Amino acid sequence: MAANWEIVAGRLRAEMPERVGRVEREARARHLRYRSYLAYEAGDFAASRTLLVQAFAAMSPQLLADRRTWITTPAVLGSLLPESLHRRLAGMVKGVRSRLSAKPPARGACIL
Numbered sequence: 001m002a003a004n005w006e007i008v009a010g011r012l013r014a015e016m017p018e019r020v021g022r023v024e025r026e027a028r029a030r031h032l033r034y035r036s037y038l039a040y041e042a043g044d045f046a047a048s049r050t051l052l053v054q055a056f057a058a059m060s061p062q063l064l065a066d067r068r069t070w071i072t073t074p075a076v077l078g079s080l081l082p083e084s085l086h087r088r089l090a091g092m093v094k095g096v097r098s099r100l101s102a103k104p105p106a107r108g109a110c111i112l
Contacts, residue, residue: 005031026060033063037072045079052076 009027013020032055039048052073055063063069075093078086 001035025058026062029055029058029060029063030066032058033066033069033072036076037068040072040076040079045076048076048079 009020009024013024032051036048036051036055039045039051075090078089081089
């Protein structure tokens with residue numbers, strides 16, 4: 001995935017250097033954060049932490065304003081905790097997230 005992203009970024013940079021220059025830093029930071037999330041979900045916590053550090057190193061101010069950063073960062077940092085505590089916390093967070101993301105009933109719908 002990383003190699004393909006670099007290939008596409010390189011091609012775009014060659015075709016539209018000014019446009020790519022304006023957004024490349026932010027795009028790279030967001031891509032690294034996404035890969036960090038994927039590594040975390042796959043259970044590769046060391047890679048997840050490394051990728052998240054790289055995302056912050058490639059930092060754009062927009063990365064801090066993105067809600068996904070505020071979800072991914074604590075999860076990744078939680079992987080530094082003892083495994084049993086990390087697993088318990090991750091389970092609690094997933095439960096809360098699933099309840100928060102559940103759609104409320106449509107207006108006027110019967111909820112019984």
